Amino acid sequence: MFGSHKTEVLVAGAGPVGLFAAIALQERGVRVAIYDQDSRMASRSYALALHPSSLAMLDEIGLAQRLISLGTKVETIGFYEGRNREVELDYRKLEGSFPFLLVVPQNVLEHVLHDRLLQQKVKTTWNHRVQTVKEYGDHLEAEVHKLDQVTLGYPVSVAEAVITKTVHASASFLVGADGYSSQVRNILGHDYDLLGEIGTFFVAEFECDREPDPEVRIVLEEGSTNVFWPIAGRRVRWGFQIDPEDSSSEPVDSRLDSYLRKRAPWFLARPERIFWSTEIQFERRLTRRFGQGRMWLLGDAAHLTSPVGVQSVNVGLREAHDLSVLLANIVLTQASVDSLGAFETARQAEWRRLLGLSGAPKVLDSTTPWVAERVDRFVSCIPASGTALDRLLAQLGLELPAEEHESVDA
Ligand SMILES: Cc1cc2nc3c(=O)[nH]c(=O)nc-3n(C[C@H](O)[C@H](O)[C@H](O)COP(=O)(O)OP(=O)(O)OC[C@H]3O[C@@H](n4cnc5c(N)ncnc54)[C@H](O)[C@@H]3O)c2cc1C
Incomplete structure (x- = not known):
C-alpha cells in the first residue's frame, strides 16, 4: 500500500532534539513532518538537565517558564573527592536571564515539546521509520516504513515489528x-x-529519607567520575562509573548502598525506594560531517559524550535552533543551500572543544593544585557549552582554547 506526503522539512526522530527542531522550523514558518520509528516518547528521566543556553532558546518559543514550573533549579555544583569538597561552580555568576541549571526529566521535556508541536497543528507520526532517501537536485524523496507490532510464536510469544505500509514522503530537506x-x-x-x-x-533513581540540598555533586576519583542529581523533593539520581567487570549480581539496594558509602561518605540521606536502576555504557563519538546538500544530522545522531555534563542533548538543542534558522532562510528567502556550510564549521568547532580534540584547558594562575592535576576531566563534566562553559571554567582557573568559526545568527 502506498501513500505520498509533501512537506518542506522532514524530521526523522521525535526525541527531544527532533521535537525541538520541528517546533523551531514551524515557528519560523517552515512546514514540517516528523516521523519516529517508536510508538511513544521516552518514559524515563535519562538526560535530565537543561543548560542556561537551552533555557534561553526554549524561552524564545515561550516554553521556559512552563519547564521551570515543572523542574528544580540548581545554582551550584560541588566537586568532591573522598570526604572533601574541593571546589565549586556558581551558576549565579553567569550573565543572562537563566543563571541556573534546570533539572527536568527527559520524559517531561519531551511531553512539553510534543504538546507545543500539537498546538502548532503538527502531529508526530509514530511507528514510522525513515528507511531510504534519495536526493534529486531541488528536493529529496524518502521511503518511510510503517511498523506494527505483531505477536509471533506459540507457546512462547515474541513481539516483533513488521512493515505494514510504505509511505513516500517528498521534502526540500x-x-x-x-x-x-x-x-x-x-x-x-x-x-x-x-x-x-x-x-x-551504574545509574539508580530513588527516593531518600530526607530532602537533599538542591545542588549537583560530582565526585572525581582516580578512575571514576560519579554524579548526584537532585530531581524533585526527595527524588534523586546517582550515577557511578564502574569497572564493567564489576557488573554484579548483588541486589540493587546493597550495591547502591556500597557505592554511596565508598564514594560519597558525606551523603547522609539513605535510599528508601528505588524507582529504577540500570547499567549503561557511554562512548565518545563524533560524525565526520554533520551533513551535506539537503540532509543534516543533529543530537546523538552526530555526537556522543559523557552523560555527566548533559552536553549531547543540550548542544543538540542548539544545533536544532541554528539549523532551523538556516533552513528557514533557504526555504523562505531562497538563500543558497551553500549557506549550510557555516553550520558544519560551527558544529565541528564546538564538538572539537567539548571532546578535547583541540587540547586540554590551560591552567591559569588562579587555579588550585587539585584542579590543575585533573585539568582534562572538567570540560565533559560541566553542564554547559559555549560562553557559559568558558565562564564556568574560568571560575576553576581554566581556559579552553578557542576554535575559530562563523556563528549562525537568528
Ligand atoms: C538509561 C539512560 C540514561 C541516560 N542518562 C543520560 C544522562 O544522565 N545525561 C545525558 O546527557 N544523557 C543521558 N542519556 C542519553 C540521552 O537520553 C540522549 O543524549 C538523548 O536522548 C539524545 O536526544 P536525541 O533527540 O538526539 O536522540 P534520541 O532521544 O535517541 O531520539 C532519537 C529518536 O529517533 C527515533 N528513530 C531512530 N531511528 C529512526 C528512523 N530511522 N526513523 C524515524 N525515527 C527514528 C528513535 O525512536 C528516537 O525516538 C541517557 C540515556 C539512557 C538510555
Whole structure:
C-alpha cells in the first residue's frame, strides 16, 4: 500500500532534539513532518538537565517558564573527592536571564515539546521509520516504513515489528535527529568515529529519607567520575562509573548502598525506594560531517559524550535552533543551500572543544593544585557549552582554547 506526503522539512526522530527542531522550523514558518520509528516518547528521566543556553532558546518559543514550573533549579555544583569538597561552580555568576541549571526529566521535556508541536497543528507520526532517501537536485524523496507490532510464536510469544505500509514522503530537506543508530547518518555514509569510551555507569533513581540540598555533586576519583542529581523533593539520581567487570549480581539496594558509602561518605540521606536502576555504557563519538546538500544530522545522531555534563542533548538543542534558522532562510528567502556550510564549521568547532580534540584547558594562575592535576576531566563534566562553559571554567582557573568559526545568527 502506498501513500505520498509533501512537506518542506522532514524530521526523522521525535526525541527531544527532533521535537525541538520541528517546533523551531514551524515557528519560523517552515512546514514540517516528523516521523519516529517508536510508538511513544521516552518514559524515563535519562538526560535530565537543561543548560542556561537551552533555557534561553526554549524561552524564545515561550516554553521556559512552563519547564521551570515543572523542574528544580540548581545554582551550584560541588566537586568532591573522598570526604572533601574541593571546589565549586556558581551558576549565579553567569550573565543572562537563566543563571541556573534546570533539572527536568527527559520524559517531561519531551511531553512539553510534543504538546507545543500539537498546538502548532503538527502531529508526530509514530511507528514510522525513515528507511531510504534519495536526493534529486531541488528536493529529496524518502521511503518511510510503517511498523506494527505483531505477536509471533506459540507457546512462547515474541513481539516483533513488521512493515505494514510504505509511505513516500517528498521534502526540500531532511533532518536526521534519529539518535545513536541514525539511519540518516548511514544513508549519508558518514563515519561516526569512536574517540574513546567514557565507561560504564551504574545509574539508580530513588527516593531518600530526607530532602537533599538542591545542588549537583560530582565526585572525581582516580578512575571514576560519579554524579548526584537532585530531581524533585526527595527524588534523586546517582550515577557511578564502574569497572564493567564489576557488573554484579548483588541486589540493587546493597550495591547502591556500597557505592554511596565508598564514594560519597558525606551523603547522609539513605535510599528508601528505588524507582529504577540500570547499567549503561557511554562512548565518545563524533560524525565526520554533520551533513551535506539537503540532509543534516543533529543530537546523538552526530555526537556522543559523557552523560555527566548533559552536553549531547543540550548542544543538540542548539544545533536544532541554528539549523532551523538556516533552513528557514533557504526555504523562505531562497538563500543558497551553500549557506549550510557555516553550520558544519560551527558544529565541528564546538564538538572539537567539548571532546578535547583541540587540547586540554590551560591552567591559569588562579587555579588550585587539585584542579590543575585533573585539568582534562572538567570540560565533559560541566553542564554547559559555549560562553557559559568558558565562564564556568574560568571560575576553576581554566581556559579552553578557542576554535575559530562563523556563528549562525537568528
Ligand atoms: C538509561 C539512560 C540514561 C541516560 N542518562 C543520560 C544522562 O544522565 N545525561 C545525558 O546527557 N544523557 C543521558 N542519556 C542519553 C540521552 O537520553 C540522549 O543524549 C538523548 O536522548 C539524545 O536526544 P536525541 O533527540 O538526539 O536522540 P534520541 O532521544 O535517541 O531520539 C532519537 C529518536 O529517533 C527515533 N528513530 C531512530 N531511528 C529512526 C528512523 N530511522 N526513523 C524515524 N525515527 C527514528 C528513535 O525512536 C528516537 O525516538 C541517557 C540515556 C539512557 C538510555
